[in-house]
Amino acid sequence: MAKKIFPYLLLVPTFIIIVIFIYYPAFQTFKLSFYKISPFGNRLFFVGFQNFWSLFTSGQYIQSALTTLIFVTVTVIGGLVISLFLALLLNEKVPGIGIFRTLIFAPYAISPAVAGTLWAFLLSPVAGYVSYLFLILFKAQPQWLTTYPLALIAIMIATIWKNLGFNVIFFLAGLQSIPQSYYEAATIDGANSFDRLLRITIPLLSPITFYLIVMNVTFTAFSAFATIDVMTQGGPANTTSTLIYKLYQDGFVNFNTGFASAESVVLILIMAVFTYLYFKFGQKAVFYQ
């Protein structure tokens, strides 16, 4: 008997946490999205789909969805291309490669908030080196953090930089798992190095790339909150307010709980689709590590 319940006992702590702090809030989110809450938070009124209706007809919400889409697309594609290039370099057998790897992996340890303050400094008008560089090169001194679309670009740069370490580590692990013999065979058949990259490396990296896309999209969409909060606080004129930033503002600045819950429901549904795609197409990527 004791033997039978043993595995369940092992699971108890994990499931207590998961049920109370993930399942129950998920249930509450769905429930609250159909209610309006009185200003003092003590009464609930059932309003049906009204929160969703005001959500999808809200210009600000649509704008924030578009901002998120642009921000995530550019950041993920740009970040992965740069990371793949770096990983190819780091896969070369040249002296001191171990040191280069350690140094280029390092941004992994940097938090989104730290990335935010660092780039806010580099892009600041007087003390910032990037601004100064722009003045020398282009005779222009743009106000990075207070004009559109530069503020969004600034956050993209900080996020891409912060994500480099993680992406490079994965791409490099992927590159190292490709058998050397494939390249040798291709060389004998007369393939040049560009052919080899296009025909061998990139196709064989596709499971890892898929995995990295999924992870990057989630990190970029959500973790960039800290970078945004430190650099622009959603401004100028909400042009850097992504979906998660807007959720925070509606929930904790404007105290519009019902509306915020409807926003949460949309995010949960997006993540559910993501989870589905991930397990349908991406499982291999993880378990081949």
Next chain:
Amino acid sequence: MKNNKKLIRTILIEALLIFVTIIILLPLFLAVTMSLKKPSEVFVYPPTIFPNSFYIQNYVSAFNSINLGRLMLNSLIMSIVIMAGKTIFGILSGYAFSNFKFKGSSLLFAALFVTLFMPAELIMIVPLFQIMQSLHWVNTYWALTVPFLASATTTFLMRQHFMTIPKELEDAAKIDGAGPMRFLLEILIPLSKSTIGGVAVINFVYAWNLYLWPLVVTNSNEMATAQIGLKMLTNVESTSNWGVIMAGTLMVLAPTLILFFAVQKLFVRGIVTTGLKE
């Protein structure tokens, strides 16, 4: 001729590597030099790269202006507790899924799996905050740690790892009369040291770098965390004294960066096996 070509290639790659490494690390380097500049030097135009002074006072100012010592202590407590919880509970639940056949195991496994992409502290933050209110946990260490004590990610990683350990060991232990708990503690865990180490380090960094949750769940400079301190610092130093802000930034970054360099092997192993970030 062929050797020459190879040498040139090596030199080119080496040069390119040095170039990209400098570019990538330049923000950190410039932060260090800025953190050593006197206030009068911060806005010297054009900006100088190397400071004329070695103005350690910036670090003291960062500590004093936002209570950074306390905030870093809070982050440390939070990160250690979350790291311990996630790792220990992950080992236990991973062990259940890897070494036991029991009724409902695949259902429970699926129930855990779907939470993988459900960061409640982000996308369900409103109801999660309400739970904290009803537990009277707002502005306490409970709120900062308890919701993060277990996760699907660590469970899966430990399960995957335990499944690679030969079944014969378990059978041998059984014959020797060792119960399942003793097998876990005396055989499985010692055999999994580097995986567990990697996961623990990753979980520490994850917790240290949390931002949105500490932002909403704490409301005093006694209970906030180091990451939130950066926002406070930028607000307090409203004249943009970048020297002080960079000093603070570097101190908040230091623990994870030092940890990264100290245990890089474990770290990279942890990242590649968990795929976990933030």
